[in-house]
Amino acid sequence: MLATLPLPFYFLIGGLLSIFLPKGVIKSSFVCLVPVLALIALLNGTWDQGFKVQFLDLELNFMRVDKLSTVFGIIFCIAAFLGNVFAFHLRESTQPFVALIYAGAAIGAVFAGDLITLFVYWELTALSSVFLIWARKTEGAYHSGMRYLIIQVLSGVILLFGVALFYFETGSISFVKMQLGSLATVLIFIAFGIKCAFPFMHNWLQDSYPSATITGTVILSAFTTKLAVYALARGFPGTELLIYIGAAMTVFPIFFAEVENDLRKVLAYSLNNQLGFMVVGVGVGTELALNGTTAHAFSHILYKALLFMSVGAVLFRTGTSRASELGGIYRTMPLTAIFCLIGAASISAFPLFSGFISKSLIMSGAGKEHYQIIWLILVFASAGVLSHSGIKVPYFTFFHHDSGKRPSEAPAHMLLAMGLTAILCIYIGIFPNNLYALMPFQVKYEPYTFEHILTQLQLLCFAILAFYILSKLKQLPSETRSINLDFDWTYRKLMPSVVGKLLLFLELIEQRGLKGFNKFLSLFMDRIYQVSGPEGILTRILTSGTMVLFIAIVLLVVLGIILF
């Protein structure tokens, strides 16, 4: 029975069970154990026939297991494990529970063989993960979480519309490769795009990840966006539009990341930039490029988690993750600094680190298909990655000027989580074939050629040289407590201000209109009052004598008429 239980159920059942466990070591150990069990089940599982359920007249498949879904399933299990180890110190119920449900939802979506199942898990990732933001328990985090939830749920609703239309058009709900061309597929594409942080749909990412709890951000960074990358790779491989969207995604976040002060926001922009590489890979759509996207998602989840962990550990010890407040922490947090540098080297794609063996698949994929401009942009973006994640994050956190802070080294469980992640980053970098063996297509690629190592080192070393010279010339952007406007300005400032002005305008109209109407009404009532009020000409109360006189006059008149 256990062998055929759909993988997400391990997490969902585990999550529910975790509520009843006492807070502390037992609960924390349990939430670490669940992903391990799930991973063992995945590696030994027997889901060749899927796990099919009849719902109304639709056949749902909870476990479509092939190479593409398996590799995402594996890395999601690993990420859930590492994230929960990092969060071992938590003594509360919400976050461990939510972390499991969220991971389970993401894994469920990855193994969904049909669009209805995909939709259900798609929404569950949103509904569960928002609690990792709200768990910060400040007013700002509450609002960030609300914006996150609205955008994520919107993505789900658009997906649902798309799926319904797709069913009417094709009579099928199976989640297979689609072509952009009908309203249905466009809606599904947009829904994926929102979760994948396409340009102009990306701000939920930079808004919410720095707002989440220290451990929440580590967990958040792994699932939602990579689920979207998986969905694109499954649904829209070879869609040329994705190449240009992806290229834009690699470029614009670089500039923002370079001047952001909050290092977790820097990493969120950097995440956006890395997603761009993967999206380009999906757009190119060849076996090489899709392998590249998958491999890069795998190594990216690890080094991005490692970077978020190391900055998180500093935040845990100092209470801030601002570049302007940090610096010189290497003295007392050397291990965290080393792990951060390993993450930085991996994301910058130094030889022997994981980024080097995964990103080059995508670059070669674009090169082989003769996308010269795109290729140049990707090389540019590689220098950009080095600038913000490779240099800025470790440099301003641990080195640079001394902030005077002397925090103690990160707690043991955080060091363990970072250490394991760092080992994986290096292991993948040194033995790429173990990762390549998991890829959806056979990999015929050798990353460690002399010229590849040489060109990559030339690019990186001369970029570092530029950094050194510019820093000596005092040309680097200063670290000041500030933020930078991005597209979220439109819905955080512009829209409220436009709506506010509109409301004021309506109020004005209402007031002015009412004034006029009131004036008219009161004049009208005055006139009626004059005519038929107590003193009105029509309703005056007259004395009996007057009435008798009035009747006498009337009689006289009538008499006069009759007589003459």
Next chain:
Amino acid sequence: MKFNPFLFFEKSKRLRALLIAFIILCFILFAIDFFVERYVYFEIERVYNFYSIYGFVMFSIIIFGSRLLRSLLGRSENFYDKKAVDSEDYPGMKEK
């Protein structure tokens, strides 16, 4: 004494040595390009030391571009809201 390899470089002499080693590495990487016949996807890659020059120039563009971006779009931390996450310290954490 706790393990801390960074303290080794606290002496300015050693840091300077590290820096000189790095500059020598850059020089070697630059010179070596002359002897290597690279397989290329695009003609532009054939330019002598394409990657070194591209890396150096693009990094500089990123730095100056981002400074321009900040001068246009930079705002105070309280821009959106006084209670926004942007300006708050992490709750419940004191330096330990």
